[in-house]
Amino acid sequence: MTQSEQKIATSPSSARERTRAPARARLARILERLNEGGSISVTDIAQEFGISDMTVRRDLAELERDGLLERVHGGAVGLKRGPLEVIDDAEPAFEARTRQNAERKARIAQAAARHVAGRKAIAFDLGTTVLAAANAIVEAGPDPQLRAFSNSLHVGMTMARAGIATYMSGGLIRAEEMSLTGKEAVDGFSRYYFDVVLLGASGMTAEGVFDYSPEEAAVKSVFLQRSAERVLLMDSSKFRRISTVLIATLSEISTLITDAPPPPDLATVLASAGVRVLVADPSHLPERSLE
Template sequence: MLNDTDPSDRTDPTARRGRSRLLTRDRHVRILGQLSTMGSVRVSSLAAELDVSDMTIRRDLVELEREGRLVRIHGGALPSESLPPVAMDSEEPSFESRLHQRREAKLAIARLAAEIISRYRAIAIDVGTTTYLLASQLRHLQHAKIFTNSLRIATLLDGAGPDVYIAGGQLRGDELSVCGPSAIAQFEALWFDVAVIGVSGVTAEGLFDYSFEEADMKRVYLRRSALKIALCDSAKFQRMSLVNVAPLADIDILITDAEPPAKIAAVLAASGVELRVAGSSAAS
């Protein structure tokens, strides 16, 4: 194991400084070696392996990022080779236009999500077009209680098998979502078996959404659920919008229709997030 200091250096400041620089270089070599081999590194794992503090590793990562050797992410780092460029979406398209974009991919994602969550009883479903298509796959459920802040989803399920509960609060325009402090307080008092959220984009930095209000409710779903699932069609990879909802580590499963870019896949793997690709028999 490597140590930050050597007792023999304590009386010789010059030797101590030289030893510190050498140890720093050694750590950097080890960090970059692991990064090349594993595709990602975690602060906690590096600190344990190199017998230094998390803070020391974070300083190493800052220095290596400054040199262009890696890119820091939540809890670790990725190689510096560039991802496809991140696109910034400043305006939210209408619900109807989004519903018809990549509809077949979204339906495949919705069907896979339905297979996973159908066995649960208390199900929370976020607003969005893919979650709306998911709800259409759940009309047969007789045992379930479905909680949502989407009036569209509540209306779709009205009179069908599951019991439906909707949050009360401020109605948000075209999205027909219910948001605000009262809606958050109601659902914050509950505990769900599973929650499914939609997103406007996914990068190595996490999950994104257009609206502060809806992002707040998504975080409630993530905090108050035993199993946390995000739905994301592959066109949303490397896209970001106004609000960073949460790091990828905050979800348990990401369901999509195609393999994500390598760095997103590396963050998912490093964070212990299960990747499920609709239409693929294998999960990674």
């Protein structure tokens, strides 16, 4: 039994639940979801258990009273304990990342496709969430005049196969990511301007946005500098996480599209930096803005 489960089992409120297995299972599952990704939404839990939003909010209130989570708009986040978690310098394999938090990434991708509909020049960064967004744009039926720009071979093939005018740079192929990097890649994209860039990253703190590779960070910087709108696609498991390279301060990001509200401390600095936060709705209704 984990420490969180022990605390639930010994708390006064949990004593009332011991005779109600479904409620006890919900509480344990909520904590499990927080441990997996750092945040949960009321809608997700309601759909998973087939219960009302009001019942979920009562569960969250109970766990908050027991000191096991912190409620935020639309859901809850795990309590911040100790220093920020530092991600290992070794980047997880692309295929493994594709399977991680796949449902969250799909929701973010759908929201991103809606957000950039009608844009004529879109830069696509690297990463599994950006690739999911490229697929969502293709499935939605892109504007015939759309031009796609990317240093991701995965994205390039996805867009080109759909008949979209696709531009890529030269450069060294980084086999792990199937990405084009180096001076040739940077120089190649420095000639263009974009309506919007869809950006991926490995973590975010109040300091800014992080990723693993210094080589790829140089291309990200060009996309950021040359794009009218800079949209970060990031699932909530990456909040309060840092990695090898600081690729942008929060003020350099225009819009964050995510699957759950950021924790309060991060939400405050995002608002101060002027970042618009869009939370992808699991029912695929128009995403909620936290402005």
